[in-house]
Amino acid sequence: MSARESQVDVVVVGLGPGGEYAAQKLAEAGLDVVGVERGLVGGECPFYGCIPSKIIIRAANTLAEARRAETLGGQVDVRPDWRLVADRIDRQATNHWDDASHAERLAAAGVRIVRGDGRLDGPGVVVVGEERFVARRGVVLNAGTSPATLPVDGLAGTPYWTNREIVKVSDLPASLAVIGGGPIGAELAQAFARFGTRVTVLEVADRILGPEEPEASALVTEVFEREGIDVRTGVQIERVSHDGGFRAHLGDGSTVESEQLLVAAGRRTNLAGLGLETVGLDPEARAVDTDERMRAGERLWAIGDITGKGPFTHVSMYQGAVAVRDLLGEDGPWADYRAVSHVTFTDPEVGSVGMTERAARDAGIEVGIGTADLPESSRGWIHQAGNDGLIKLVADSERGVLVGGTTVGPSGGEVLGLVAGAVHAQVPVATLRTMHFAYPTFHRALEVALDQIEA
């Protein structure tokens, strides 16, 4: 059967955060835009990722904070009620996993939404079922990721959870094993533990939150263990069996039993079946290479998690904005990844921007380091229960500027803002040292760390 053909200006394939942003801005600029989506308009973040997970974390943190009152303000009777969380995600956050509000916003901007699987069919051409779109200006790929499947014996036949299922849970499990101590595993492990679930984290690497500074991993591990989470690192999972409950068989001969199992062991990019070979790109690649304008080929742009430049919502939207500027013929600014920041919303939060110490040394930079322990700061001492935290700043001593920083603490993600600004704008360390740091804030601990840097 021959496909119906339409000429348009731009086709956006995948309407996750970056694609949604780009489609809306291009349509508002007057272009004829088609947005193709096979799942929910809005993508992973609002329905299965950032927003539901942060609602769970917010609730869990209120419980932890209430428990802290015992030594600071008085007795509080804490009785967790998961129904409040499940209901908030279901009704307030996801509208029962209905994307109408996202789709209506795009339609109001003039985007034509086409439901289905988009596939490239040569430069500037996208096929969706029986429809064929020829894009005069180009195609923007924003296909995102899915949970990676683990090649562990026995796992495939079991009803394990990924992030897609765990955000829909209506009843708390008594116990949960979490495979993977990355951001998803760590955030959800702690939140479920705070609701009363017995949690075991199984991490193959020698520490959880591996890409972070080792000091950050160590501190979060210490807090997790204090809260009763069983953190096992360096584990090999040989096999998983399921017989009502789960049993993970580990390489050292031990087993871990749990009522439920969350697999949070990474993501795979949704590039299979996208027709990359029709535009001269490798269909087996893990990511799509882009230049500073997010161009990936002839009349082709790629944005978001598929570019491998940082799997975060803000990166996807940042790249969406870059692609929009290029498609509209503007003169930049183009993509720059020196100061990509991210926050892992454990408690303490782990904020991070730019390079770690190791990355800076590997890049041949003459490194200067400054650190501070939050409990030793005035605000940390006042805060007391729940004051775990640290600052680590990484400077290029030759140039006298920060190239990275890690801010762990009760408001680690907020404190990060100042460091991210300094790395982004290359503010001289000497200038930062002359700042006023309000007393007694958590960010004031930065002054201690800055003073130590030889720069």
Ligand SMILES: Cc1cc2nc3c(=O)[nH]c(=O)nc-3n(C[C@H](O)[C@H](O)[C@H](O)COP(=O)(O)OP(=O)(O)OC[C@H]3O[C@@H](n4cnc5c(N)ncnc54)[C@H](O)[C@@H]3O)c2cc1C
């Ligand atoms: C549990 C969890 C928590 C997270 N928390 C945070 C956080 O706190 N902060 C943060 O910054 N990031 C967080 N992330 C990461 C964040 O969700 C992603 O970085 C972000 O969603 C990526 O956006 P994207 O636009 O690249 O892709 P996605 O959001 O994955 O969207 C891609 C879309 O493309 C569609 N699609 C794919 N292929 C096709 C095709 N061929 N045709 C049509 N449609 C297609 C998919 O259906 C999907 O809707 C979290 C992720 C998870 C899983």
Ligand SMILES: NC(=O)c1ccc[n+]([C@@H]2O[C@H](COP(=O)([O-])OP(=O)(O)OC[C@H]3O[C@@H](n4cnc5c(N)ncnc54)[C@H](O)[C@@H]3O)[C@@H](O)[C@H]2O)c1
């Ligand atoms: N707050 C945030 O910004 C946030 C929150 C959640 C997720 N995310 C993003 O979403 C992406 C996916 O998160 P993720 O945590 O699933 O992935 P990840 O790749 O960051 O972490 C996966 C973890 O699983 C471990 N692992 C892999 N195979 C294993 C095995 N066989 N046994 C035990 N452990 C194993 C890895 O060593 C790693 O520590 C990340 O890249 C992350 O940046 C961001």
